[in-house]
Amino acid sequence: MQLIIYNSTSLRETMDRLFYIAKDEEILNGDATDIYFMRTIDVLRAAGLDKVKVRAEFHVVNLPRNYKWAVFAGLKEVVSLTVTKELPITIYAMPEGTLFKANEPIMVIEGNYVDFAVYETTFLGILRHYSSIASKAARIKKLAGDKSCIFFGARVVHPAIQPMVDRASYIGGCDGVAGVVGARLLGIKPSGTMPHALMIVFRHATGDHTLAWVWFDKVMPNDVPRIVLADTFLDEREESMIAAKLLGNRLYGVRLDTPSSRRGNMEAIVREVRWTLDLAGYKNVKILVSGGVDEDEIIKLRDIADMFGVGTSIAFPPSVDISMDIVEAYDEKSGRWVPITKRGKLPGFKQVYRCGDTFDDQVIPWDWEPAVCRDGSKPAPLLRKFVDNGKVAEPVPSDQEIRSYVLNQLRYAEI
Numbered sequence: 386m387q388l389i390i391y392n393s394t395s396l397r398e399t400m401d402r403l404f405y406i407a408k409d410e411e412i413l414n415g416d417a418t419d420i421y422f423m424r425t426i427d428v429l430r431a432a433g434l435d436k437v438k439v440r441a442e443f444h445v446v447n448l449p450r451n452y453k454w455a456v457f458a459g460l461k462e463v464v465s466l467t468v469t470k471e472l473p474i475t476i477y478a479m480p481e482g483t484l485f486k487a488n489e490p491i492m493v494i495e496g497n498y499v500d501f502a503v504y505e506t507t508f509l510g511i512l513r514h515y516s517s518i519a520s521k522a523a524r525i526k527k528l529a530g531d532k533s534c535i536f537f538g539a540r541v542v543h544p545a546i547q548p549m550v551d552r553a554s555y556i557g558g559c560d561g562v563a564g565v566v567g568a569r570l571l572g573i574k575p576s577g578t579m580p581h582a583l584m585i586v587f588r589h590a591t592g593d594h595t596l597a598w599v600w601f602d603k604v605m606p607n608d609v610p611r612i613v614l615a616d617t618f619l620d621e622r623e624e625s626m627i628a629a630k631l632l633g634n635r636l637y638g639v640r641l642d643t644p645s646s647r648r649g650n651m652e653a654i655v656r657e658v659r660w661t662l663d664l665a666g667y668k669n670v671k672i673l674v675s676g677g678v679d680e681d682e683i684i685k686l687r688d689i690a691d692m693f694g695v696g697t698s699i700a701f702p703p704s705v706d707i708s709m710d711i712v713e714a715y716d717e718k719s720g721r722w723v724p725i726t727k728r729g730k731l732p733g734f735k736q737v738y739r740c741g742d743t744f745d746d747q748v749i750p751w752d753w754e755p756a757v758c759r760d761g762s763k764p765a766p767l768l769r770k771f772v773d774n775g776k777v778a779e780p781v782p783s784d785q786e787i788r789s790y791v792l793n794q795l796r797y798a799e800i
Contacts, residue, residue: 393612406545412712413470415503417510421502435499436787438715440734443492443512445485449703451522454484454744454798456523456557458792459515461781462549462772463508467772472499476772479737482556482787484523490735490768498711505709513707515553519791521702522557525695526685532675533692534574537675538700554699558795563694569686571784574608578640578673578694584617594618598628601741602635609636609669612673622661629667637669638691647655651682655689659768679711738764742797 388683394432402408407417415423428727429435448455460481465478474496485491492512494501495503501508526534536554539547551567561576588594605611611632612651627638639662641654656724657673662670674686674692683693710730713722724732734751740758747755747764755764770778782790 403543404543406543413466415507416758417504418503421469422505426502428500429499429626435497437498437775439498439711440713441494441498441501441505441709442490442712442735443494443508443707444677444694445487445705445707447706448487448731449705452520452703452705453800454486454520455516455705457481457483457485457512457516457520458519458556458787459511459513459554460492462511462515463492464771464777464781466504466507466732467775468777470505471498471775473497474772475770475774475778477768478767478771479767480787480789480790481781482519482794484744484769484791484798485737486744486746488731489737489746491713493734493768494709495541499521509707509709513705515549516705516707517702518550518553518699519557520705521699522554522559523791523798524796524800525683525693525699526558526560526792527798528680529687529693530692532687533560534558535560535673535692535694536564536696536699537694538696539567540695541700550700550770552784556784557699557786559699578612581612581617584614588618595627595631597752598631602632611635612640614642615639615658623657623659625670626665628666629662629670636670638673640673640675640694641726642674642694644674646798648797652689654686655686656731659689659719673743675735695757700792737767739767740764742794744797744800 411417429437432700435688456690457479458481464476467474474494476492476494478492479485485734522536525606535545536551536559538550538554539643542550547564548567548570551564552571554565555562555571561573562571563575564578565575577599583597583601584594587597594617601613602611613622614627615628617624621641628639639658641658642653651674655674659672662668671691673688673692675693676680676691678695679698710726711732712724712726712730712732714725718721722734726732735748736751738747738755739745741762749755758764771781772778
């Protein structure tokens with residue numbers, strides 16, 4: 386028998402909360418950090434170096450494999466933390482939702498290092514996680530084109546971060562989310578269909594699982610699309626036809642889920658269902674595909690499916706590895722900023738200039754003049770001041786505006 390011993394502090398902490406999640410005040414107070422940052426602050430203060438002013442740059446050295454760009458996301462929460470705590474720092478950043486490339490500064494913090502050192506872990510955690518999910522969602526949406534993509538990933542993450550994951554997927558381009566809390570915070574209606582459990586209960590209790598569709602139609606408000614799960618007990622084609630006949634023009638669509646547990650060829654299944662529905666006069670019935678959907682499946686099915694429900698591939702995407710490095714330090718004697726950084730990194734405060742929608746970017750020292758664009762126009766600077774000494778300098782746009790910004794850039798982006 387293994388004996389687990391808790392010290393009194395950890396036992397009290399465990400009893401004090403239901404879930405292993407950081408509380409708001411712990412994040413705001415800097416407790417959600419790596420211990421070496423706390424120790425660093427102690428050392429600097431003891432050495433009398435607590436007033437060393439620096440500029441710290443956030444960037445990605447290498448994007449995930451086959452990524453030409455990523456989506457910068459999470460700025461809203463970074464700004465909220467900074468302003469709420471009134472941290473005496475200034476933040477320059479690309480607008481949230483900007484598509485960026487490797488080795489471009491996406492955010493810069495200016496201030497005394499000890500005033501924000503303890504938040505490096507938190508800032509990186511926010512930006513990395515948000516940007517990773519938003520980038521994957523943007524890739525999925527880019528490949529899906531005009532076909533709807535709903536985020537079904539609430540069930541694959543800890544419930545404490547469902548709203549954050551929903552927001553990241555939504556601003557990245559997804560057309561909706563299934564999570565109730567996430568949708569509420571986004572100001573949109575949650576999107577979803579029905580689970581296999583509904584059909585199984587009806588089959589057991591009544592002997593007819595198709596009554597689940599009938600009762601769903603009776604109970605749900607009119608603004609809920611009648612999308613039925615058509616693959617529980619019978620062949621997908623057969624169940625789709627039964628649903629179409631039962632609900633008639635009230636049937637909005639059929640969902641085909643996890644075919645790998647049966648025949649495994651989703652493309653063949655979708656084509657068969659589409660052909661059969663069209664032949665019977667149900668061309669208006671849409672087909673939603675879900676269950677293990679990723680980029681390859683989107684490419685194969687986007688010409689024959691109408692909607693996609695994507696969960697795991699967006700919720701657990703390749704990591705956009707954002708890092709933070711000091712690139713300048715202020716010299717009190719000369720009153721000048723001195724470029725300095727560790728080896729392997731480019732020192733100096735930088736600006737990123739972009740020519741229209743070409744993604745033809747220039748990364749140059751902050752006070753240098755950029756070259757004109759190929760068409761003779763002047764490039765636009767991407768880094769803007771969002772926080773000035775702990776106060777909001779420029780409001781972060783709404784989630785809907787950020788999503789529209791991403792979608793507009795996706796029109797010109799390549800995968």
